[in-house]
Amino acid sequence: MADQSNPSFSLSAWLRGNWPILLVLAALALVPTFAAATDNPFLIRLFTRAVIFSIVAVALNFVLGYGGLVSLMHSGLFGVGAYTVAILAFHDYEATKFLGLFAGTDNLAISMPLAFLCAMGVAALTGIISLRTSGTYFIMITLAFNQMLYYFFVALQQYGGEDGLQVLANLHFADFNITKRTTFYYVAVGVLTATIFVFARLVQSRFGIILRATSQNERRVVALGIPPLRYKLMAFAISGAVTGLAGALWASGQAFVSPSDLSWVRAGDYVVMAVLGGMGRVWGPVLGAILFVLLEAYLPSWTQFWQLPFGIVVVLIVVYLRGGLVDVLGLTRSKSASNTEGGHA
Amino acid sequence: MTPILSVNNLYKRFSGLVATNDLSLNVMPGETHALIGPNGAGKTTLIAQLQGELAPDSGTISFKGRDITQEPPHRRSQLGMARSFQITSIFPQFTALANVSLAVQAQQGHGFKFWRDAWRDPALNGPAMEALATIGLDHRAQIVAEDLSHGERRQLELAMALAMKPSLLLLDEPMAGMGRQDGQRMTRILSGLKKDYAILIVEHDMDAVFALADRVSVLVAGSMIATGEPQSIRTDAAVKAAYLGHRS
Structure with a gap:
């Protein structure tokens, strides 16, 4: 009985369920080599975008797929992280002080953790209010917060307002120069890998299981003696923090950030990426983000009305693959099969 | 008294x-x-x-x-105080064992533990199996709750209540x-x-x-x-x- 109730971790079982992400990460790591061989540096740009959006989609899916919270403010949180890096770099370049108090910095070893913390703070503060609602109301409140963040950065004339803010300082991470295009790409893939690993741990920890239980039956969670709000808040803050980190990468990679990165349309795109890829796996949204970015890049070369076929692809996937792209791989666990993971992962 | x-x-x-x-x-x-x-x-x-x-x-x-x-x-x-509901209230996507493990977890205090694999934690699964055994559902421990029969789900709810000690x-x-x-x-x-x-x-x-x-x-x-x-x-x-x- 002890064996049955406490199955030990099995690598082969893990591989059976998760091999595609290893393949995808390996393929992503080979992109610069392929780009060099085909003399197509645009590929690195494109996949840097895909990798950074993947980080956001994975972070979003933690609250979306596992917490049942449809957030439309993740582009805003992304923007908070991006602007943190850009504004600090701006003050460093201009040799002025932020709010007349703090000097800026071009050191990402300082500004990236700050971006992480700022996004976490914004997520926590807004979460205290938004997480008291659920369903449609939650969606509307997060949308409202996203618009507030958007117009907040539009209003900051000193930092470019509507035109956005160029990063003119030479960013570096401690003593390392990571802004070279290929190096930066590898850093982004590394962050994505770490993100997937951390969230994979989180969703099967005690904390993660409470979050998943809350999305299935919040009333029951309360009746068991668990107050759900603090767990949802913590989950939202973690998701927001990682999203802010992705924003920081974005600002460093493009040396530019603009309010359009905070638009609510982008927030909707992140939700689409998570749903397309598959919300039932931590890494599912990575597939969605890559497909999204590829379609967005290549469909317009076939037709200027590219959003039409794009929409059709999304509809087909949602209708025929309830589990997203993860379903194509036949990895959605059959409902009746017994499984040792305690639930659908 | x-x-x-x-x-x-x-x-x-x-x-x-x-x-x-x-x-x-x-x-x-x-x-x-x-x-x-x-x-x-x-x-x-x-x-x-x-x-x-x-x-x-x-x-x-x-x-x-x-x-x-x-x-x-x-x-x-x-x-x-442990309540069972008139309309069965469980976690349909978790196995029977995971349902009861969550009740055990609630009873053990806060769940701000972020790293260790809780599905395989004997400190949770042990008492959960015991509660399942008490109500005679231990042979169904690994079945996803939504696939249990109505009667078994009612039993599962009771097991969750018992696991709260x-x-x-x-x-x-x-x-x-x-x-x-x-x-x-x-x-x-x-x-x-x-x-x-x-x-x-x-x-x-x-x-x-x-x-x-x-x-x-x-x-x-x-x-x-x-x-x-x-x-x-x-x-x-x-x-x-x-x-x-x-x-x-």
Whole structure:
């Protein structure tokens, strides 16, 4: 009985369920080599975008797929992280002080953790209010917060307002120069890998299981003696923090950030990426983000009305693959099969 | 002996309807107390107020000698009050074992543990298997809850309640929707639990009520019209008129 109730971790079982992400990460790591061989540096740009959006989609899916919270403010949180890096770099370049108090910095070893913390703070503060609602109301409140963040950065004339803010300082991470295009790409893939690993741990920890239980039956969670709000808040803050980190990468990679990165349309795109890829796996949204970015890049070369076929692809996937792209791989666990993971992962 | 649960002069009104009307009730330690009454008498409303999901308009509720009228539901659960719902309330995408493990986890304190694999934690799965074994569901531990039969889900809910190591079980129609055979099995399970727990049970199945209860209270239109030994309730004229008469 002890064996049955406490199955030990099995690598082969893990591989059976998760091999595609290893393949995808390996393929992503080979992109610069392929780009060099085909003399197509645009590929690195494109996949840097895909990798950074993947980080956001994975972070979003933690609250979306596992917490049942449809957030439309993740582009805003992304923007908070991006602007943190850009504004600090701006003050460093201009040799002025932020709010007349703090000097800026071009050191990402300082500004990236700050971006992480700022996004976490914004997520926590807004979460205290938004997480008291659920369903449609939650969606509307997060949308409202996203618009507030958007117009907040539009209003900051000193930092470019509507035109956005160029990063003119030479960013570096401690003593390392990571802004070279290929190096930066590898850093982004590394962050994505770490993100997937951390969230994979989180969703099967005690904390993660409470979050998943809350999305299935919040009333029951309360009746068991668990107050759900603090767990949802913590989950939202973690998701927001990682999203802010992705924003920081974005600002460093493009040396530019603009309010359009905070638009609510982008927030909707992140939700689409998570749903397309598959919300039932931590890494599912990575597939969605890559497909999204590829379609967005290549469909317009076939037709200027590219959003039409794009929409059709999304509809087909949602209708025929309830589990997203993860379903194509036949990895959605059959409902009746017994499984040792305690639930659908 | 002081009662483990003591309800005093509870009132609850929903716009025009008085759902709980000056209701007082004691549950003694170790006692199985049945609450019966016709549909709409306010039984579930009372359970919801005891568990804390609904707040009474006035009156007090004490649990283990402590006034809990203002305590939120999760605090009451932590103090040792476990509720099973009239409409089965479980986590459909988790296995039976994971459902009960979560109850064990709740009982062990906060869940701000972010790293260790909780699916394979013996500190959770051990007591969870024990609770499943107590109600005879251990052979179904690895089945996803939504694939369990209705009767098994009712049993699972009871196992979750037991895993909370409660001192009082609030059971809201544990046999609801069960066939005769499942109902009899549930009665057997509950009579096995009787000696270890104080139980307040709402039930329509009169065979089960008279087999299990030490005392029976009769609720009609929000008011308690009688409390007593099962035998005296069976013969009480007012009860017969109000309730039992309608059913036979």
